[in-house]
């Protein structure tokens with residue numbers, strides 16, 4: 001029997017890292033693993049670890065618009081994200097958690 005419980009995180013950032021190895025478009029084509037690594041670093045440097053979790057996800061179903069990032073439970077999605085867009089996503093996370101200054 002599974003144990004149902006609340007998420008320990010205020011929000012969870014999922015970065016699609018699905019890789020179809022060029023067979024057809026997938027988020028890994030846009031360096032989404034690098035994006036995920038940069039987001040994780042940013043979360044640590046902002047002191048949000050424990051409140052914000054960054055995880056890889058499989059395909060989110062909108063591959064043509066990728067790389068894709070989604071934030072739950074706030075239901076915020078980013079499409080067409082590049083590794084250099086980390087600041088915009090971190091800024092959004094700051095607004096969502098009420099820590100716009102970050103540090």
Ligand code: FES
Nearest residue numbers: 016027059060063
């Ligand atoms: S491969 Fe990322 S949404 Fe499908």
